[in-house]
Amino acid sequence: xxxxxxxxxxxxxxxxxxxxxxxxxxxxxxxxxxxxxxxxxxxxxxxxxxxxxxxxxxxxxxxxxxxxxxxxxxxxxxxxxxxxxxxxxxxxxxxxxxxxxxxxxxxxxxxx
Numbered sequence: 020x021x022x023x024x025x026x027x028x029x030x031x032x033x034x035x036x037x038x039x040x041x042x043x044x045x046x047x048x049x050x051x052x053x054x055x056x057x058x059x060x061x062x063x064x065x066x067x068x069x070x071x072x073x074x075x076x077x078x079x080x081x082x083x084x085x086x087x088x089x090x091x092x093x094x095x096x097x098x099x100x101x102x103x104x105x106x107x108x109x110x111x112x113x114x115x116x117x118x119x120x121x122x123x124x125x126x127x128x129x130x131x
Contacts, residue, residue, distance in 0.1 A: 025054055035061045068093065
């Protein structure tokens, strides 16, 4: 993929989601999101960030119409790595995530 031609596209999916950003063509001729792009759903969910193999991978920002926002690292469309999740009420969790789950430190765990 490193030497694949990068295309700038603007695409509307059958469900009315939109994507504007970078794509590369597979050996079969299929365009896949690779590089930076913005994906928006009609319901108001927006992802702006890096894509790899047609999935959210790398760093990005996912905003929900509820006001919830995740900004940080993604892997295969999941929160994975370091990020900040801001709840609709303004409360925040800042720290590591593993496959969409916050990794919470429990200070009482492993105590003797």
